[in-house]
Amino acid sequence: MKLERAFDFLYHQLETQPRHDCLSTRKGKQWHTLSTPEVVETVNRVSHGFIKLGINRGDRVAIVADNSTEWVLVDLALQQIGAISVPLYPTITVEDATYILMHAGVKMAFAGTAAMQRKVHDALGKLTCPIYSFADIEGVSSWREVEALGADGDDIMLAGLRDSIRADDVFTIIYTSGTTGRSKGVMLSHRNVVSTVTATAEHTGLPEGKLRALSFLPLSHIFERAGVYYYMSSGTSIYFAGVEQLSNALQEVHPHTFSAVPRVLEKLYEKLAGKASELSGNKKKLYLWALEMAENFDPNVKMGLWQKAQYALADKLIFSKWRTALGGELKWINVGSAALQPRLARLMWACGIMVAEGYGMTECSPVISANLFDADKVRIGSVGVPLPHVEVKIADDGEILVRGPNVMVGYYKDAEQTAETIIDGWLHTGDIGKMADGVLTITDRKKEMFKTSNGKYIAPQVIENKLKESAFIDQVMVVGDGQKFAGALIVPLFDKLKEWCAQQGIAYTSDAEMTHNPKVQALIDREVKRFNRYFGNWEHVKKFALLEKPWCVDKGELAPTLKLRRKVITQHCRDLIDSLYQHHPA
Known part of the structure; x- marks a missing residue:
């Protein structure tokens, strides 16, 4: 059958390789x-x-569920x-959910748990909109009621509609999320996502x-979501589990493949590296030797006889145990949403286990480029080559431009933003x-918005503006691109701090010394936590460092308009920023 709509993948599986x-x-x-027939029914x-x-x-x-x-x-x-789904992250705040549900004008909503149902209910406010739940919640309609209503439906009529x-x-x-904090509704067509799925199948070539x-x-x-459609199209069985269930699921399902954000592999690495502390003597030396070998492994380099012997020993004694911990049959991992540390890719x-790091964005459904599951062609540290039928070019200012059937229809109710984003196709x-040689490498972010290693977007200006509402914070810059969490560099409002210290009976010595005072740090910590509640969990500032001097125009840290020059500040405060992410638990 011809695959043109996303739901065609289900019927293709039913016809060719039902599971x-x-x-x-x-x-x-x-x-x-x-089973496949039960899913179709x-x-x-x-x-x-x-x-x-x-x-x-x-x-x-709307769908708000795990x-x-x-x-x-x-x-x-x-x-x-022909109805349109509007998915929301389960961790979304009520404020953000309110905007999205109102902007989209949803007619119905589905929630996964009681907590999510309450969140949707609060977000909808006085808007009349039925909410159905995937869980059994007293007083809330079950999604099964929708199914039961359709038990005697006209299949011929549905086939015509389909x-x-x-x-x-x-x-x-x-x-x-945009850099201003206002969410943009990316409209994706069936053609967009089908093109991604079929191109991915051609690109990866996994067994069907x-x-x-x-x-x-x-x-x-x-x-x-596109990954699920790909699994469906290739006759791959799909097992759903929460991240907190991952360890058990790996042992129970014995998966051959999954998609991940870098943070998942970071946690795996932390467990493997931490294992060494449980060992002693020669066992510890052997383990650390194998770990170092894995971190420096290069799939592009052919090993000599001595290297092969060393690798075989490490594989038998150490690497085989790692594979067992991952279920024993895992062979392919797609990684996206944020930059992957090369040493993690080398270790896998x-x-x-072949790791293919890729690059994409929601507006591209989402894959733009990806590495191949091929030891000779993978380029660790890059995001691979463009998918089939996807064109990529670099603009004069270095910006990555994309054209192809995967590019979105546009932003919902925002023709102006659409025109600014898609220019001449x-x-x-x-x-x-x-x-370089057809391989794409990401070198910088043109926009200020960044991603944590969990693949979550952070719009720093929104958080900074909220934190500066504190009477004790003068300047702030949120950091954390590619890290586990958002951190912040904070310049206290020293005049206000002096007043507070006098009220608390704390001797004020100097600005520099007070930034290290435990009571001052506790004050700022309370202020940060007070404002964290306005944001999603992934946006919370979890660590901060206090600076003794404000940023200024003379040092190039501020533009003449007093906007932060983030690159300059990052260079000046590199050691301080790095200290936020050292020896911090996941």
Whole structure:
């Protein structure tokens, strides 16, 4: 069959390689599994239920839930009647959810847990909008009620409606944070995501109809969602589990592949490196020797006889145990959403697990480029080569421009922003990079917004502006690009600090000394935590450093307009910034 719409992947699997474990979700200690035919039947019943509830083509429906079979069933059911899903991160704040739900004009919402249901309820306010839950919550309608309504639906009518859906129809709106804090609704069409899935299949060449995949990254992000469509298209069984269940899921599912953000591999590395502290004597020396070998492994370099012998020994004694800890059958990992530390990629390749780091953005559905699962062609430290049918060029100022069938339809209700982002058919990514021998490397961020190693966007100005509402904070710069969490450099408002010290009976010595005073640091810590509550958990400033002198124009730290010159400040405060991320627990 011709694959043109995202839901076509399900029917393609049904026709060519149906699985007994098409979709599985870990609930408690048990895995609940649906076969491909059962998934198709359930999706059709839910579609009929939507129709009876008055959900029409173009209507928006929100999904706020952790990864689960139900998430995908509702998503597919909406797609094949032409309705538009609006996924939200489960960790979203009520304030952000309110904006998105109102801006999208949702007609219905689905929540995964009681806490998420309350959050959606509070965000909707007085807006009349039914909320259904994936969990059993007293007083809240279950998603099963939607399915039950569609039990006697007209399948011929549904087939006609399904056939009427076109490749260029919008099937989802995904809201991404902008540098000003205002979320933008990225409209993606079936053509956008189908092009990504088919190009990814051509690019990776993984075996079809034989694999098991683990899904734990949020389905509210198009990276994992497109991955699920890819698994479905290739006849790969999908197992959903939360990140907190990852260790158990690896041992129970024995996956062959999964997608990850760098933070997942960072946590793995921390466990492996920490294992050495449990050993002593020759065992510890052997372990550290193998760990160092893995960190410096280069898949592009052919080993000599002596190197092969050393590697074989390390593999037998150490690397094989690492593979067992990851389920024993893992072979392929796609990594995206943030920069991956090269040593982590080298370690996985040394372990016999191929890691392909890629690059993308929601506006590109999301993959732009990726490394290959090929020891001769992978280029660690780069983001690989553009996917088939995706064009990449570097503008005169170094910005990465993208053109192809994966580029979004535009921003919902924002023609002006769309026109500023897509110019003459080329999407301006806001990232700086270079191409060498067809391989793309990201070198800088054109925009101030950055990502943590968890793949979460941080818009620093919004957080900085909120922190500066404190009477004790004069200047602040949020940092953390590629790190585990957001940190901050803070210049106290020293005049106000002197007043506070006098009130507390604290002797004020000098600005420099007071930045190290435990009581002053505790004061600023309380202020930071007070303002953290306005943001999502991933945006919280978890560590900070106090500076004794304000940034100034004369030193190039401030522009004449008094805006922060982040690169200059970063250079001047490099050691201080690095200290925020040393010896800090995950």
